Amino acid sequence: MTRYLLSTSDEHTVTLGEEIDLTQRYASLLSIRFGDAFRLELIDEGADRSATLPPTSLQLLVENAAKHNAFHAERPLVVELALRPGEVVVTNTRVPREDARVGGAALGLENLAERVRLCTHRPLVIEETLQRFRVTVPLGAPTGAA
Amino acid sequence: MRLVLLEDEPPAMAQLRAAVVAARPDARVEAELATLAAARAWFSTHPTPDLVISDIILADGNALALFREGRVRCPVVFATAHDAYLLEAFRCAAIDYLLKPIDPHAVARALDKHRDLRTLLAPQSAEAIAEASAAEPHARGARRRILARLGTELRAVGVDEVAYFLAGDKLTVLVTTDGHELLVDRSLSALGLELDPTTFFRTNRASLVNVRSVRSFRSLGKGRLEVKLSPARVVCVSQENGAAFKAWMGR
Numbered sequence: 001m002t003r004y005l006l007s008t009s010d011e012h013t014v015t016l017g018e019e020i021d022l023t024q025r026y027a028s029l030l031s032i033r034f035g036d037a038f039r040l041e042l043i044d045e046g047a048d049r050s051a052t053l054p055p056t057s058l059q060l061l062v063e064n065a066a067k068h069n070a071f072h073a074e075r076p077l078v079v080e081l082a083l084r085p086g087e088v089v090v091t092n093t094r095v096p097r098e099d100a101r102v103g104g105a106a107l108g109l110e111n112l113a114e115r116v117r118l119c120t121h122r123p124l125v126i127e128e129t130l131q132r133f134r135v136t137v138p139l140g141a142p143t144g145a146a
Numbered sequence: 147m148r149l150v151l152l153e154d155e156p157p158a159m160a161q162l163r164a165a166v167v168a169a170r171p172d173a174r175v176e177a178e179l180a181t182l183a184a185a186r187a188w189f190s191t192h193p194t195p196d197l198v199i200s201d202i203i204l205a206d207g208n209a210l211a212l213f214r215e216g217r218v219r220c221p222v223v224f225a226t227a228h229d230a231y232l233l234e235a236f237r238c239a240a241i242d243y244l245l246k247p248i249d250p251h252a253v254a255r256a257l258d259k260h261r262d263l264r265t266l267l268a269p270q271s272a273e274a275i276a277e278a279s280a281a282e283p284h285a286r287g288a289r290r291r292i293l294a295r296l297g298t299e300l301r302a303v304g305v306d307e308v309a310y311f312l313a314g315d316k317l318t319v320l321v322t323t324d325g326h327e328l329l330v331d332r333s334l335s336a337l338g339l340e341l342d343p344t345t346f347f348r349t350n351r352a353s354l355v356n357v358r359s360v361r362s363f364r365s366l367g368k369g370r371l372e373v374k375l376s377p378a379r380v381v382c383v384s385q386e387n388g389a390a391f392k393a394w395m396g397r
Contacts, residue, residue, distance in 0.1 A: 032157060033155045033156075033157065033158075034154070034155055034156070034205075035155075035156040035157075037154075037180075037205065070181070070205055070206030070207065071205055071206075072154065072180050072181050072184075072205045072206070073180070095206075097206055097207050098182060098206055098207025098208070098211065099203075099207045099208040099211070
């Protein structure tokens with residue numbers, strides 16, 4: 001993972017395939033840490049894996065989900081990555097922690113929104129309900145094709 | 147030793163358990179709890195353990211809340227990746243603060259510290275008890291009956307039947323409420339320490355009276371009191387004991 005971060009530090013974008021690979025590695029670390037309390041689900045709805053996005057954007061959303069929610073084996077945190085043409089929809093079950101800091105997620109998300117805007121010229125869409133937190137990350141055109 | 151572990155990450159819990167078992171094979175881990183909710187439920191339905199080892203950031207909140215709420219009333223060793231809670235932890239009953247990754251030796255040291263603190267703190271109270279019982283051979287107010295002699299016969303006189311004790315000629319006389327006089331093989335001072343101080347008062351060097359036997363008392367001036375007892379007897383309370391006597395009568 002660190003190698004990935006170092007190798008992508010010079011790049012403004014990575015391919016969706018690379019980012020999914022990173023996110024799955026990260027998720028497997030969380031699974032070791034939290035056991036049955038954490039689960040990442042990948043749903044392929046026909047995304048182009050060579051599409052581009054800022055590095056660590058999906059990983060960050062998974063990290064945020066684990067950071068801000070209460071979850072345990074009987075009520076696991078499920079993060080769903082829906083890979084669609086042109087976008088990835090990241091949805092997680094939402095159970096705020098007792099000691100949740102209001103707006104604690106703001107900085108990381110704001111930063112991501114800015115990076116996404118710079119690289120795709122489209123906005124990051126954030127939807128929040130009582131039970132779910134959903135972020136839609138727009139994807140850029142594959143490098144070289146643009 | 148009865149232990150409870152609070153930790154939301156299964157691998158960390160396994161490490162902690164292994165470290166505890168390695169350091170104290172006789173330790174009994176009574177519960178392994180992953181959430182604040184589970185901890186609240188457990189502590190409100192189980193007797194307090196000897197020690198809690200607790201992560202701070204649990205799956206559903208901050209474990210310090212449990213201690214602030216007063217739910218956990220035993221010493222605690224915190225085991226956490228965060229150093230930011232140090233001060234608050236020690237405001238709770240923290241005796242140690244281990245930083246993750248957990249070193250089994252650090253767990254062993256914390257358990258040693260718990261044991262040492264127990265012996266350090268316990269003898270102090272044991273000493274206090276020893277001191278107290280040296281002054282009071284039996285806990286104050288504990289005595290219910292007094293062994294007394296009537297001729298060659300021994301009788302156990304209930305404390306309620308005692309009107310007063312009188313001392314004279316190296317003998318201690320017990321006068322019962324119905325006027326009988328018996329001999330007691332103890333000094334007034336010894337008796338005074340064994341009897342309930344709300345019921346018995348050392349009026350002067352030669353008498354120890356039951357509050358119920360006091361008929362009346364009057365001032366003799368300069369703080370001295372004259373006390374009329376039943377069965378009929380008059381004793382004096384010295385100047386230095388006068389105020390204490392009045393306070394005791396009014397209790």
